[in-house]
Amino acid sequence: MADSVGFDDLAIMLRAAAAKVVSEHETLSRLDSATGDGDHGTTMRRAMMVGLRAMDACTSRDLAALLNDVGWAILGVDGGATGPLLGTFFIGMSEAAGGRQMLDASALAEVFEGAVAAVRRQTKAQVGDKTMIDALVPAVEALRAAAKAGEGPRAALAKAAEAAARGAASTKDLRAKFGRARNLGDRSIGSPDPGATSVSLLFRGFADAIAAR
């Protein structure tokens, strides 16, 4: 792997992230019961399973193609905004990756920034609105900062995962501005956002997978 993420590294990152989310899906549903339908964990598990199936079926060894297949498969997962937003996330990564097959820290940051840009086209949610954005934006900013500071992908992803976790934890005290939780107003305060928690689990999966390479 050295200082760049290649196809096999990316595949391992994606599988590790999926495994992490699947293993925690009951926690995610419990979080969602506090302020929503209680199905976020089930939906995320479904999304990870279809993503993994898409990876198994992907015959190409092109980074962008893999990400696009995963994204498009996840887009089809029924269950509120989760499928569309997560699917868009991976499709955004795919578009930003372009034809590159080896991603150094800076290119990795660009790819994740592409994910954020794509997600932002589908939602008006900002940091502080108690959504996945609260974990995603800090994670990608931390990744970019690490890359700028000359760190490699391993360290950059580790920093991203920490920032995502902090962002997800910060949602506990926020009032929901989007989704079903919004209907609860002040009663949505006191429990972390399930979407942000899922994003932090994904980044933890990415970081752990690369740390072990």
Place this chain on the structure above:
Amino acid sequence: MAMKKFINKPEDLVGELLEGYALAYADKIRLAGNRLVVRARRKAKGKVGVVTLGGSGHEPALSGFVGKGMLDISVPGEIFAAPGPPRCLEALKRAERGAGVLFIVLNHAGDVMAANLTMEMALKQGLNVKQILTHEDIAGGPRSQPENRRGLVGAVPVMKVAGAAAEAGYSLDACLAVAERLERQMATLAVAMTSATHPSTGQAIFTLPDDEMEIGMGQHGEAGTGRMKMKSADETAEAMLGQLLADLSVQAGEQLLVLLNGAGATTLMELFIVFRRMHQVCEARGIKIARARIAEFLTVQEMAGFQMFIARMDEELLKLWDAPCDTPYLVVR
């Protein structure tokens, strides 16, 4: 509130309901592709296709209106959840009969997201599709900010008009134009009395004190504009109709289509009583109710309440509203 529904396993809900529906109405609709509800007999070549998407659980919409003269295809999602873009794209392709496809989308966050992603992909692939967004709920905000207004039962008359136009051979642009004209001339206001339960989770979708009602609540429990003590049917009718007439600036001499859409647990008895007062108010103001229908078009499970819909009609819109259609839940001869 405890949920009492005749279901089997919650995770099989949508599959089972679609299977049962298709078996019951096999003469008019069937399931095709990835759980799309389509007409039993395809529309004639050369006519505009009409497609919609939406979460299950609002009945009999939207799949209840698939058939000749209305929808070609409905893409049902999980309960109260929008379907994914891949299935919507599949529907748009299937509905193409050589004259393009009109995609009717109700303004709810999930539906709009799915529709936007679908349209991005459809346009990339060169499909001839146009989208119309319905957003007539006046409780969402002023008419000048349509993005805040949700799409409620008004989508059903839009489907009727668009479907009739398509059947009559209108071009895609002409179908869109007439549908948009109706969309701009319609307004809905909802009132909620008791909550429904989400069939997958068994949880109440909102809470209201026993003696209160809420005008303006959205169809997934989104907060409305006013919680208040229960009013009589006449007071409720006057309050709601007053707001709707003002929103559309309805003048004496104009003609309205009126729908009273039961939310699921409200009886026809109550809706007829409400309509009686509506008619009196309109008559006193010189406004003609040209057409009326009182039924469940788009429920919210077993919620008590209703949506009051009015639309300013012209001769063309009336003709399209009166045109024949043959769907499981709306038949016009």
